[in-house]
Amino acid sequence: MADKTDIFDRLKKDHDDHRKLLEKMAGTSGESEERADLLAQFTREVKSHAAAEEQALYSTMLRKPETTGETRHSVAEHHEIEEMLNDLAATDMSSSAWLAKFKDLRHDYEHHIDEEEDDHFPDFAKYLTEDDIAHMRSVFDRRKEAEKGHAEVTPEKMEDAKE
Template sequence: MNTQTTVLERLETDHNRQRELLDQIAKTEGDSEERRRLFTELTKELKSHAAAEEQAVYSEMLADPEVSGETRHSVAEHHEIDEMLNDLAATDMSSPGWMLKFKSFDERYRHHINEEEDDHFPDFAEQIDEKMDKEMTKTFDERKKAEKAEAEVTPEKAEDAKE
């Protein structure tokens, strides 16, 4: 029996951690140190996860006609999510608008990861053999660590924040 974590299980573990961070941020108020710390942690987590996921898994799945459409869809959503994160970073955390944007972001991001887990990952699992899985997992872990070390909160200019 194979007890090694698969790359898709590894991605779901990250998703669960991201859900926890979203829940914690939702409980914060105003421009607090806790909100800033959690938002920075979430941003670094999401950016490094998306980059590593694209490099380790999506790069392989794009080449497979069976799942390339789903893969392109997820990559496009990563770009939308990144833009929403940047907009949140540009918004004054003490304003009521910040939490409204955050709630919209939270809903959008949860939709994305639920869609990946429920729709895409089962299809990907059919395309990934054991050897490919080991390589993807290794690449994901290496890239995530490197990407997280480089990730930062990158706000749009405050004057460019969406209303």
């Protein structure tokens, strides 16, 4: 039987990379080139990861009644995080509002990936077939690379940024 953990190991590696980017961003201050570059990198990484994860993993898990609830929950969180990223990009990086929004984003994103790793992935592994695993392997990396080319920081208009 195929190893069910390798797809989850790939997802966790991305999560670890995202945690490192968040840590680096937390160490920046004001409107700096470093902060802007890290936010752009984090945004591209997270958006491409989420799209690949949804196509490879979550599309598979939606077909399994036992995991539909967890799957819908995670996909909804992906959309919330994307909105938070867009809002953060539209906020003045030197403002206290940016820092508050960043802290909220970091908290929510880390909660999301911890929940995936600790709860969802172990539950999902119970229901995966060899065909499911082969599908996920073939889709994840290809979709992630394709999405990276299109993923961008897409700020809302400043006047639309949530306060």
